[in-house]
Amino acid sequence: MESKSGLEQYLDNVCGEVKAKKMHAEIHSELSSHLEDLMIEQESLGASQAEAEVLAIAQMGDPKAVGKDLHHIHKPRTPWGLLGALLLFSAIGLLGMSSLEASFMNNPRVPSSFLPKQFSFMLIGIALMAACYFINFRRLQKLSWLLYIFSIAGIIASLKWGLYANGSRTYFLAFGGIVINLVSYSPYIVLVALAGIFSKFKADGKLGTKRNLLPELFILLGPAAAYIIAGPIPVLLLYLVCSLILYTWLSGAWLRSTLIGGFFLAAGLRYAWNNQQMRDRILGAINYNINPESSGFVYKTLNEVIASAGWSGHGFGAEFERLSYAYSDMLPAYLIYCFGWGGGLVLLGVVLWFMFKLFFSVHAVKDDYGKSVIIALSLILAMGLFYGLLVLSGKMILTYLPFPFMSYGGHVIIEYAALGLLMGIYRRKDLTPAEHESRTIRGAL
Incomplete structure (x- = not known):
């Protein structure tokens, strides 16, 4: 030898x-x-x-x-900033639930079980987050088509066999009696699948080419068609915005994406204007004085609630009966009602810090597929946070899009899991070969 x-x-x-x-x-x-x-x-x-x-x-x-x-x-690199923001979101959410529990103690007609259930959702979410954190994300790319087909099949299955709740047959009974909404949670899985499919197309030199136009349109619009059939317009809008931004970033086909987005925007506006109920909701958000006792009532009340909070708020456990769904859609408004505009600024600071860290993680990861998954998950989480903040203005059309990580419901389970996968990709960014510049080596000498 x-x-x-x-x-x-x-x-x-x-x-x-x-x-x-x-x-x-x-x-x-x-x-x-x-x-x-x-x-x-x-x-x-x-x-x-x-x-x-x-x-x-x-x-x-x-x-x-x-x-x-x-x-x-x-x-391995631990994204301490994202983890810290998650802990703050969780703490603020539990504080809100605790305050609601305290306010319900004086009202025996209202069940006070939000806090323990929310805590259970968070524990399950943390377990899934840990599992996703340590998974090798590159193996997911091989499962992209399976995830894509599974998501659409789940949406269709929920319409036929799902439980009927909250005016929709899109729910399934999971372990421990937890009811999950497959349609509302599916965009996370669909976007991860699209990141894998389009990243592979890009690596093969196909993405954005005229030759591949029809397959790409079919892949993009397949989930949109399923959401149209299922009926949840907020989920459809969330998917369209996030998927088109992801596709444009990967392909550079901004004109194609603009035309698709423009088509859906025109069709949506036409549908909304021809629907009396939806038209009234839009007008109520624009100016609640048009119909202050009907479609504008909730927007008028929301403005009054925010204005009445002042800098110090009404205190922990303040009763909040003027707006429905204080535990979910209106949780940020309830927090401001209890803890004032100062508390609202704290929440805004946490949201901005979280978004900044998401932006940083996108630029820190060099792997094309890993970066695509981070962009996909960051978009859907950021959209939820951005919408939740806009609701506080009293000018945003109210619909069911829960505030991520905080508001009550099983949605926190998949949000924790999504963040776990995102952080896991960041964790492995320096553990696998990538296009490092020579100065990376020389900088260590």
């Missing part, structure tokens, strides 16, 4: 300090190239090949020190 050269032994010693084994080949290649440059430089100064090798290795430095520096670069 031939003994290894000094250069090979040096490279093995460096890689021995780096626990991310998938990075060894890239590190080996980068360092070999750098060592060769140093040897050529020494040989040009008159050193022999053997002397140039020794001098190049000496110039590179102690292999263990170099290896430890590279291990520090290529180690």
